Amino acid sequence: MIEMLKGGLILVGAIFMFLAALGLVRLPDLLTRMHATTKAATLGASLIMLAVALHFGEVAVVARALGVILFIMLTAPVAAHVIGRAGYFVGAKLWHGTVKDELRPNYDPLTHELKSGLETEANAVHKPRENDPD
Amino acid sequence: MSTVILSSLVLMSLALCLAFVRLYIGPSLPDRVVALELFSSMIVGIIGVVAIATDVPSLLDVAIVMALMAFMAAIGFARFLERGGPRDD
Secondary structure, three states: OHHHHHHHHHHHHHHHHHHHHHHHHHOOOHHHHHHHHHHHHHHHHHHHHHHHHHHHOOHHHHHHHHHHHHHHHHHHHHHHHHHHHHHHHOOOOOOOOOOOOOHHHHEEOOOOEEOOOOOOOOOOOOOOOOOOOO | OHHHHHHHHHHHHHHHHHHHHHHHHOOOHHHHHHHHHHHHHHHHHHHHHHHHHHOOOOHHHHHHHHHHHHHHHHHHHHHHHHHOOOOOO
């Protein structure tokens, strides 16, 4: 029973990783590629680590495997966010079929200010604070 | 069990090859960074499968370090991109 579960977890994890790589090659622009790789690769690595935890079945190993899963789940979204943000700012081209880019009209890439649509005359004025970086 | 391990290793090696294709042709630097990110996740998976195949639980430490390094590398690359260092892509 555990053997079958383990084999299934390993296979499904490997298939998810293969799909992530396929998406990385096939999809048209940076953001869609990231959407393929981040989620699928995280899920694949987590499933394989679950299989490792099932295979060894000792407290120390299970704790480490769960630690790896937790760490991947925590860091993958952060890394994807940071790379996506940097890619957007350095001008990665969006796919020609993109229908909506809400950031483009509302964001000033030079001052990094975002318009919310709720500005009044008073708070639209930029007032630098004492501890602003520059 | 050995066929499962073998086939999953084959699948993940194919995935590594595909990611390498993107690393090679990737039109911009962020694409290549994403490919490197995927490399590290897949290597974590491969290390897990190898740990099962060889019954060596200490390999998990390698996986932990791999995941950590990948995160640091991603953050570093992103900082580099946003600061606008010299690029050749």
